[in-house]
Amino acid sequence: MTLRPGDLDLADPDVFVAHGGPPHDYFEMLRREDPVHWAEPPPEQKTISPVERGYWVLTKREDCVSVSRTPKVFSSHREGPFLWQMDDAGLAGVQTQLLAKDPPEHVKYRRLVQRGFTPKMVKGIEPVIRKHAREIVAEVAGRGGCEFVTDLAMELPLTLICELAGIPLEDRQKIFDWSNHLVGADDPEMSQGANPMESSAQMWLYCNELAAQKKESPDDTLISKYVHGEVDGEKITEVELNNFFVLLSVAGNETTRNATTHFMRLMFENPDQYELLKSDVDRYLPGAIEEALRFSPPVMQFTRTAVEDAEIRGRKIKAGDKLYISYPSANRDEEVFPESMTFDITREKNDHISFGIGEHFCLGANLARMQLDAILREVLTVLPTMTLAAPPRFQRSHFIAGVKEMKVRW
Numbered sequence: 001m002t003l004r005p006g007d008l009d010l011a012d013p014d015v016f017v018a019h020g021g022p023p024h025d026y027f028e029m030l031r032r033e034d035p036v037h038w039a040e041p042p043p044e045q046k047t048i049s050p051v052e053r054g055y056w057v058l059t060k061r062e063d064c065v066s067v068s069r070t071p072k073v074f075s076s077h078r079e080g081p082f083l084w085q086m087d088d089a090g091l092a093g094v095q096t097q098l099l100a101k102d103p104p105e106h107v108k109y110r111r112l113v114q115r116g117f118t119p120k121m122v123k124g125i126e127p128v129i130r131k132h133a134r135e136i137v138a139e140v141a142g143r144g145g146c147e148f149v150t151d152l153a154m155e156l157p158l159t160l161i162c163e164l165a166g167i168p169l170e171d172r173q174k175i176f177d178w179s180n181h182l183v184g185a186d187d188p189e190m191s192q193g194a195n196p197m198e199s200s201a202q203m204w205l206y207c208n209e210l211a212a213q214k215k216e217s218p219d220d221t222l223i224s225k226y227v228h229g230e231v232d233g234e235k236i237t238e239v240e241l242n243n244f245f246v247l248l249s250v251a252g253n254e255t256t257r258n259a260t261t262h263f264m265r266l267m268f269e270n271p272d273q274y275e276l277l278k279s280d281v282d283r284y285l286p287g288a289i290e291e292a293l294r295f296s297p298p299v300m301q302f303t304r305t306a307v308e309d310a311e312i313r314g315r316k317i318k319a320g321d322k323l324y325i326s327y328p329s330a331n332r333d334e335e336v337f338p339e340s341m342t343f344d345i346t347r348e349k350n351d352h353i354s355f356g357i358g359e360h361f362c363l364g365a366n367l368a369r370m371q372l373d374a375i376l377r378e379v380l381t382v383l384p385t386m387t388l389a390a391p392p393r394f395q396r397s398h399f400i401a402g403v404k405e406m407k408v409r410w
């Protein structure tokens with residue numbers, strides 16, 4: 001197959017709609033023929049793509065890993081880690097986020113909240129997580145069917161992020177709506193006509209009120225830690241606090257909800273694996289969770305920008321070039337994962353990178369894994385006859401692999 005530059009514009013959400021998710025055939029071809037691919041949208045697409053000057057698409061796991069692990073050369077800060085072009089003000093805002101900091105600053109900011117996410121801390125709240133999961137499933141069990149995303153997948157991550165951050169539980173619908181408006185900006189049904197800038201502004205006001213309360217009465221929540229934290233003897237600024245709040249609300253919420261839904265979708269699509277899992281949930285569930293994360297990563301990409309000239313597989317990367325890290329492609333790299341296109345819950349070695357890797361490795365990975373185990377274990381044991389009632393509907397996005405609706409019955 002001959003490659004045309006820009007033959008698929010990965011910044012165009014409709015490319016993902018057309019392929020029903022990541023364009024795996026295209027990625028497979030790139031891994032084989034041009035693993036470090038310069039993608040430049042053709043002129044007729046330039047109005048669609050926010051990245052008009054082109055970018056490198058990394059499709060091999062090894063390259064995605066080494067770029068993520070070399071923040072001194074491949075920066076998250078310089079242009080932010082997102083695949084959209086921003087004006088200077090937008091970029092300056094993004095650059096205050098933890099996700100968009102480079103070392104040495106990154107480490108200092110991450111340290112402020114890292115302790116809230118250790119395996120020990122997650123183990124400590126395991127009973128609370130399992131109790132919530134039992135209640136969520138018990139609530140729908142008698143109904144014979146439900147809408148999986150809102151009735152089962154949404155509640156646990158949302159409740160936990162509120163509890164950890166110190167957001168009153170009665171406000172969780174607000175957090176849900178705001179974060180949907182932000183990550184659903186490319187999907188009219190999710191953004192519900194809301195202007196993402198307005199939703200950010202509302203989050204900002206809300207966060208300021210919360211911060212004022214935590215200033216008065218400090219507690220053990222993450223927002224309180226940020227409010228009272230210092231970096232190099234300086235208090236955290238309002239902008240930094242607000243951006244952390246947005247990051248937590250989105251990162252802790254959308255991702256885990258989608259991971260939970262994709263897991264069940266994959267079970268319905270692979271009945272033999274579903275039966276195997278149900279034959280011994282204790283034995284197969286941990287591997288099945290990792291395999292679902294590998295097969296359908298909820299976050300499809302982040303980007304980096306080269307701050308100096310570099311070379312990857314002989315391709316010359318120039319300072320200022322953007323690089324696209326494809327998690328779905330890295331996770332199906334046939335050099336690393338035998339039968340990489342097969343969904344196999346008994347896979348022995350599963351080094352997927354759905355939580356990223358290196359400097360920015362997902363802070364919430366332990367927490368997400370615990371939540372997935374809690375809710376899915378409950379679903380599989382209380383509602384073992386669950387089947388799909390209507391085809392799932394997917395979010396229009398080039399960034400989040402989201403499921404908007406999945407009707408199930410049992």
Ligand code: HEM
Pocket residue numbers: 068076081098099100110161247248251252253255256259297298299302353354355356357359360361362363364365367368
């Ligand atoms: C299945 C669920 C999740 C997935 C797939 C996921 C994915 C990711 C990925 C790919 C990154 C790396 C970003 C990069 O390299 O630029 C990341 C970072 C991050 N995640 Fe998650 N995430 C999940 C759940 C969570 C949860 C539950 C939380 C919080 C409660 C969370 C908080 C964060 C934060 C704060 C960062 C930034 C870390 C840093 O910049 O140092 N994530 N996540």
